[in-house]
Amino acid sequence: MTLPIVHHAGFAPALPQGHRFPMAKFAALFAELERLGLTPPGAVHTPDLITHENLLRVHAQDYVDAVIARAVPAAVERRIGLPIDDGVVRRALLASGATLLTARLALAHGLACNTAGGSHHARPDGGAGFCVFNDVAVAIRTLQAEGRIARALVVDLDVHQGDGTALIFQDDPSVFTLSIHCGANFPVRKERSDLDIDLAPGTGDGPYLAAVGHGLAAALAAGPYDLVFYNAGVDIHEDDRLGHLAVSDAGIAARDRMVIEAIRGRGLALAGVIGGGYTTDVEALARRHAILHRTAARETRRIAAKDNRQAAVTD
Template identity: 35%
Template sequence: MLKVAWSTKYAHPLPEGHRFPMEKYDLLPEQLLYEGTLYEDNFFEPEPCQEEVITAIHESLYLEKLKGLSLSKSEIRRTGFPLSKELVEREIQIMNGSVMASLFALKDGIGMNIAGGTHHAFKDRGEGFCLLNDIAIAAKFLLTKNEIDKVLVVDLDVHQGNGTASIFENDPEVFTFSMHGKHNYPMHKEKSDLDVPLEDQTDDQTYLSLLESHLPKLITRVAPDFIIYQSGVDVLATDKLGRLGLTIQGCKERDKLVLTHAKTNKIPIMCCMGGGYSLKISDIIEAHANTFRLAQELFF
C-alpha cells in the first residue's frame, strides 16, 4: 500500500496576501481522496522529527534559534516566511514525514510526503521558503540507520537545490543531481554533483530528452541504494516563478520517467513535493496529483 505523509498542520495559514500557496497541502489530499486515487488508510500523520535526527544535518545553534524564534530580521527575511511557533512546528513535522516516507519506501518500493522538498535550507540557515532540509535529513537518516550506502537525490524543482548541494558537497555517500532554470532563483548557484541548467521557456520535448539522457546513466554510474525525488511542479509554463515551458502532461511524463527508472532498477524512492506557484491553484493540484496517480499505477 502506498503510504503518504500528511497532516492538517501542513496547511498552516500565513498572513493574507502571502504568495506561498499553503492551501495546496489541504486541497491535494482532498482531490486524491475524492477521485479514489488514495484512501484514508494511505495517509499517516508523522510525529515531530527527533532533534538528534535534525542535528545530524543542521547546526544545533541554528535549530535552537529556530525553535526559540530568535532568528535575526535578516535571517527571517531570507526564509520568505513570517516566523512563528506554528510554522516551526510544521517544519519539524514535515521533516519526519520525509524520514518516515523513506522507511515505507524501503518496505514498499515507494513512499511519499504531501509536503517537503525543502532544498534551499542550509546547515546553518533557511532560505527560499525552507527552514530545514528534509531531503538532507532523510538521506542522512537512511545512511546512518538503515544500511544504505549511496543515495541519489533527483531534484527536478525549477530552482536549484542549493542547500542540499552545499550540505553534501564533500559527502561521497550522496550524489546530488539538479535540473533547474539557469536564470532563476537562487542567483548564486551552489555546485551539485551534476547540474543541468535550463534556458527560459524550455519545452516538454527538450526537457524530457535531457532528463532521459542523464538519469539512466546516473543510475548506472552512481549505483544508488535509494532515490530521493524532489518533484516540484514550478516547471510548468503557467508558474509565476518558474520561467520554463512545460505542460501538465510534460510534467507528468517527467514523473513517469523518474518513477519508472526507480521501479525497473528496484531502487526504493521517496517523493517530496517541492514548489508550485501557478496562478490557477487547479493547475498546481493537477500536476502534483499526477505524481501520486503514477505511484499507484506503477508500484501497486
C-alpha cells in the same frame, strides 16, 4: 497493494493575508488525492515531528535552536520568506518528519510519496526560499546513521537548483545529487551538485524531457544506491509564476512517469516529495502536484500485478 502516502493537516498553517506562498495547496492536494481514490484505509500515514537530534545531523545547533525558540534573526527570516511563528515551525518539523517516514515506507514497500517536502534551499546554517530545514538531507543522514542505507541518490527536478542539498553533500561520495533546473532562476549563486543541468527559459516539453532522460541515465550509472529521493517540483509549469521552463501538464506527467519507471525498474526504493509550485489557482496547482501520486500509484499497482502473475506461475 496501495501507494503509501504521508500527510498531516499541519502542513498548511495560516499565513498573513496576501502572503505569496500558496500554503493552501497542501490541504488542496490531499483533497485531490481523496477525490482520486488514492487514500483508502491504510494508505495514509501520519508523521511525527522530526527530532532535535536528527535535525542536528544536518543543521547547525544555533540555527536549530533559534527556529525552535521562534527567535531567528530578522535577516534569516527574510531569506526564508516565511514568518517563523508557531504554525510555520510546527510545519517545518512535521514536513521533515514526513520525509523521513516516506523514506522508511519506501524502503519497506519500494515506493512512497509525501504530500509536502523538498525544502532544498535550506543549508546547514540557515534557511532560504521558503525552506526552513532540508528535509531530504535530514532523512538521508538519519537513515545513514541508523545503518538503514549506505548510499543515496537525490533527483531534484524543481525549477530552482537544489543549492542547499548540493552544498550539504558536496564531496560526499555517499550521496549523488542531480539537479535539473532553470539556470536563469533563483538562486543567483548556484552550488555544485554532482550533476547540474541548467536549462534556458522557455525550454518546453521536448527538450526538457530529453534533458531529464540524459541526467537520469547518468545519475543511475553512478550507482549503486540503496534509496532514491525524487523532488517532483511542478514550478517547471508554463503557468507557474516563479518558473520559466514552459512545461505543460502532459510534460510533467511524462517526466514523473520517466523517473518513477526508471528507478523502480531497477528495483530501487523511491521516496517522492512534492517540491515547488506557485500559482494563485490553488486547485489547479493541487492537480499538478497530484500527478506525482497518481503516477506512483499506477506504478505500485503495475508492480503488484506483475508480482502476482509471477507468483501464480511459480505455484
